[in-house]
Amino acid sequence: MTFGKRLFDLVLALLLAPILLTLIAIVLVTLAFTEGRPYFYVAERMKSPTESFRLWKFRTMSLVESDSGVSGGNKAARITRIGRILRKTRGDELPQLWNIFKGDLSFVGPRAPLREYVERFPAIYGEVLKSRPGATGLASLYYHRHEEWLLSQCDTPEETDRVYCETCIPAKAKLDLMYQKHRSVCFDARIVYDTIKKVLD
16 A cells, blocks of 8 residues: 555544544444344455455344355345445444554455455456455445345355356456556545445435
């Protein structure tokens, strides 16, 4: 991550912190009265082909003993009532402010992938993860909802994995590499603005 990009992240995080921390507190209180503990979902993600970190989100699904892979229609029944609202508004991602302060994430970049997909597709992620993963990005803006729709049609873990690997990963990689080619502080600022505008629409 360049000095300019890191400085942009820290300045923006400090500017947004009062608003985001207030929203985090509201969500925590809501979860305390509706869902109970644990309030957070913490999972391994990759910030480079060889480096992992712990990504923080609000929990939106009921707990199971073991879980793996991306969320498809086969996991839909586990999404809680509050979880559906959080996912729709991307409120479940508010705790990622901590990851941004730590430097695990940038505000803008590719979505941080699971280790299993980085290991299965080293050529793709070897290029994509030359950019620090972000809380939002071109793929988040222009493909996220379509990806959710595609995966929601999947009834089994096997079908979810197939659709994600054959369709979603290549499509997102194209957008991530497009961002990588044109990235700049101004481009990041525009993507952040468009993301906030889309959430508020």
